[in-house]
Every structure is written in structure tokens, then in C-alpha cells.
Amino acid sequence: MKFTVQDPCQLVRKSLGDPIAEDLRFVVKSVVGEENLIDMQPNRSNNYCCGGGGGFLQSGFPEARRYYGRRKLDQILETGAPYCITPCHNCHSQIHDLSEHYEAGYHSVHLWTLICLSMGILGENEREYLGPDLAELGL
Template sequence: MRKSLGDWAAEELRFVVKAVVGEENFVDMTPNRSNNYCCGGGGGYLQTPYTEERHKYGEMKLNQILNTGAQYCIAPCHNCHSQIHDLSEHFEAGYHTVHLWTLIALSLGILGENERTYLGPELQEVNIPEWEK
């Protein structure tokens, strides 16, 4: 979206993320916006047999994430989600990878128990909907 529309589109998503997790809990990675690096999930990479190369490619993104010190990385699409999740597992990095819709629904108190697959243990019990208590 940023690539076709420009950085302003990414700014709007920053507004959403900050509104959802709280400004103090948001950390931008470096570099960011149009200078950011691709995670290596796209272009069909995940469907190629070049797994070792895909992990090597992804090390740049892995280090960006680790340098933020954040426990959660929000991925914009499915390819990114799969790759960033896989990087965490492969390199035993320990961070969690989530879709933005998961955090929006969590913050609204409407995220059901079957919808928490990608949350870590520290968020599993947070904002449980009234009807599931």
C-alpha cells in the first residue's frame, strides 16, 4: 500500500497502531517507511525451495525487529506474517507476529478465545470479552 500510495498511507496505519496499543508501546523500526527493508516473504519466496536463502535474506528484518526490543511485530499481509513468524521460530528470536486486526479486536474487547492463536502468553488473558468470562 505504501509503495503504490506513498508514505502517507503508512502514517495512517501508525495512527491506528498507536491508538490501539498506546503511543508508549509503539516502537518504529530503523530504517522505516519507504527506507524500510522487505522481510523476504513476498515475490513467491515462501513457495520456492530456497529456504536457506530466504532465512539469510530475512536476517536484515530479524535484526531490525530485535533492535526495537519489542515483543510483538505487526505484519501487514499474509506473506509478511508467515515470513516474520518463521524468522522468529527459526532464529529462536522469541517475538510474536500478529495481524493488525488481532490487535484492533483485542483493544476493543471483542477478541474471542479462538482468535488468539498468535498472541503470546502475556496477552492471552487480556481484555477477555464479557461473554466469555
């Protein structure tokens, strides 16, 4: 099972930089296994915004927002991973919406969901964003 991860602009490029992007990868690799993380290109401080930031999700321009998000969608699909980890609320909403809208088939998950799943403590009602392949795991 492969995973990719979105570097939130707010967390990485706009505030704590590449060191926090490395911390993020340390956690993600610990959770999914080192060989199962496939990075998007470009990444870390050079990452592309998903299109959910700056109020775009609420500004009433859904067509423009999804046009913007096509770049991110293509980058996610290029990894071939069926899961995109989104450690930011805006990223999660936008990347989830892009997959639904373009019927891309990947899943968008919070980091906390996967941490708990990997520890075997994810409850039945906490699996909204998991695909059918992981939804029953460890229940």
C-alpha cells in the same frame, strides 16, 4: 508492552507511499498507545522487505529466504519489542517463521487481532498468534 510494525512493501513503497504508512501508525498508536510503538530503522517507504514477498515463501529456497530475513530479524530485535505487527499476509508468514527458526522470541501478529483485542472483542479462538502475556487478556 511495546510493539513495532512492519511496513509492507506492497502497501507502502510499491503503491500508496508514506501517507498510508502514517495511516498505519495512526491506527497502531490508537490501539497500543502512542508511547508503545517503536519503529524499526529504516521504515516507511525506505523499509526493508522481510523476505516473504515475490513468491519467496513458496519458491523452495528456505535457507536463502531466512538468510535474507536476517536483516529484518535484526531490525525487529533492535527495537526490543516483543510484538511485531504485520499487516500483510506474506510479511506475517515470513516474520513469524523467522522468529520460530532463529528462536528470537518475539510474536508476529495481524493488525486485526490487536484492533479487536484493544476493543475487548477478541474471541478465545482468535488468539493463535498472541504470546502468553496477552493470550488471556480480556477474556
